[in-house]
Amino acid sequence: MKKTWKSSVLLLGTAMLGAVALSGTNAMAGDLNMTVTAVVLSTLTETVTTPLNFGTIDLVPQGDVVTINASAGAATAAATGSSTIVGSTSGLITVSSVGAMTIGITYPAVAQPLLGAVSGDTINLTAIVANSTATGLAKVANVDALIHVGGVVTFPAGTENDTYNGSILITLNYT
Amino acid sequence: MPTVRQKRDNSHGLFHLAIMLFCLLVTSPAVPAGEVTLVAPVDFGSIDLNPGGDTIVIAAHNGPASPAGSRSGVTGGGSGLIQVTSTEAEHVEILFPDSAPLVCGSHSLTIKDIGPHSQYHLTGLDLPGGGVTRTISVGGSLKLQGDEASVSCSGFLSIQLNFF
Numbered sequence: 001m002k003k004t005w006k007s008s009v010l011l012l013g014t015a016m017l018g019a020v021a022l023s024g025t026n027a028m029a030g031d032l033n034m035t036v037t038a039v040v041l042s043t044l045t046e047t048v049t050t051p052l053n054f055g056t057i058d059l060v061p062q063g064d065v066v067t068i069n070a071s072a073g074a075a076t077a078a079a080t081g082s083s084t085i086v087g088s089t090s091g092l093i094t095v096s097s098v099g100a101m102t103i104g105i106t107y108p109a110v111a112q113p114l115l116g117a118v119s120g121d122t123i124n125l126t127a128i129v130a131n132s133t134a135t136g137l138a139k140v141a142n143v144d145a146l147i148h149v150g151g152v153v154t155f156p157a158g159t160e161n162d163t164y165n166g167s168i169l170i171t172l173n174y175t
Numbered sequence: 176m177p178t179v180r181q182k183r184d185n186s187h188g189l190f191h192l193a194i195m196l197f198c199l200l201v202t203s204p205a206v207p208a209g210e211v212t213l214v215a216p217v218d219f220g221s222i223d224l225n226p227g228g229d230t231i232v233i234a235a236h237n238g239p240a241s242p243a244g245s246r247s248g249v250t251g252g253g254s255g256l257i258q259v260t261s262t263e264a265e266h267v268e269i270l271f272p273d274s275a276p277l278v279c280g281s282h283s284l285t286i287k288d289i290g291p292h293s294q295y296h297l298t299g300l301d302l303p304g305g306g307v308t309r310t311i312s313v314g315g316s317l318k319l320q321g322d323e324a325s326v327s328c329s330g331f332l333s334i335q336l337n338f339f
Binding site for chain 2: 029030031032033034035036037038039040041042043044045046097098099100101139172173174175
């Protein structure tokens with residue numbers, strides 16, 4: 001009798017589960033496994049190929065404005081006045097990668113100080129944006145992109161003979 | 176005694192049969208709740224990684240989207256796509272994982288923000304029924320440090336769909 005009762009309970013349970021399974025409650029749950037992929041390429045390199053160099057300037061006493069206009073490509077310095085300049089060159093950043101992309105370039109928008117190594121005096125590098133490769137440069141696949149950098153330095157009258165150095169931060173974004 | 180026992184067993188059998196018949200009578204026919212089809216995987220494309228690192232985002236919360244970095248070049252790729260349909264009106268709850276691992280050779284990366292960058296996160300989706308199809312776009316974000324070697328990565332997102 002005891003055994004029979006157990007089987008009755010089991011059968012009742014089975015029947016009830018069957019009823020639930022067959023009932024009109026349209027609830028359904030399921031897990032989906034969706035594939036995710038990515039390919040990472042570490043071929044993109046940014047190299048400062050050439051630093052920005054205003055050269056050696058034989059400055060006229062009243063001062064002068066020296067410009068490197070590299071907006072259309074590599075350039076050398078030119079003075080507004082009669083100062084003479086030798087050994088100048090625009091800066092060059094080389095971007096290499098296998099992919100084609102557009103390069104967003106952000107130059108300093110404000111004057112960048114150049115510090116006299118001996119005198120400690122400061123002169124300013126300005127107008128970098130206007131005298132450098134424009135942002136939105138299109139890079140072709142497997143071809144290096146060249147970013148030319150220029151600017152303007154204004155030497156006031158009585159500028160100390162010295163070597164003036166500084167650094168500028170240029171940010172490159174790729175899309 | 177054996178005869179009595181047999182008689183009681185038969186009565187239980189009839190009882191069971193009656194219950195089963197009752198249960199069958201009160202039920203309605205089984206109806207498939209819905210149909211789910213995986214149409215496209217999540218593909219972060221080919222990432223020409225900025226040496227300074229980057230986060231690649233597929234922002235598919237409003238529909239199909241392409242991967243984009245803020246500092247890296249990304250070619251190809253796209254959001255994942257799921258198709259759902261049902262014969263009757265249904266509400267579909269979609270549960271996205273918080274994160275998922277991507278195996279990249281000997282190391283791994285993590286996909287994050289899957290829900291916020293996917294469609295119908297938190298709100299779910301209403302199916303009108305009648306076999307009308309709706310799509311669910313799936314995205315996420317992938318943070319890269321910038322020092323990763325060139326490598327192909329793959330993994331899975333486990334997405335749960337509950338039909339009500």
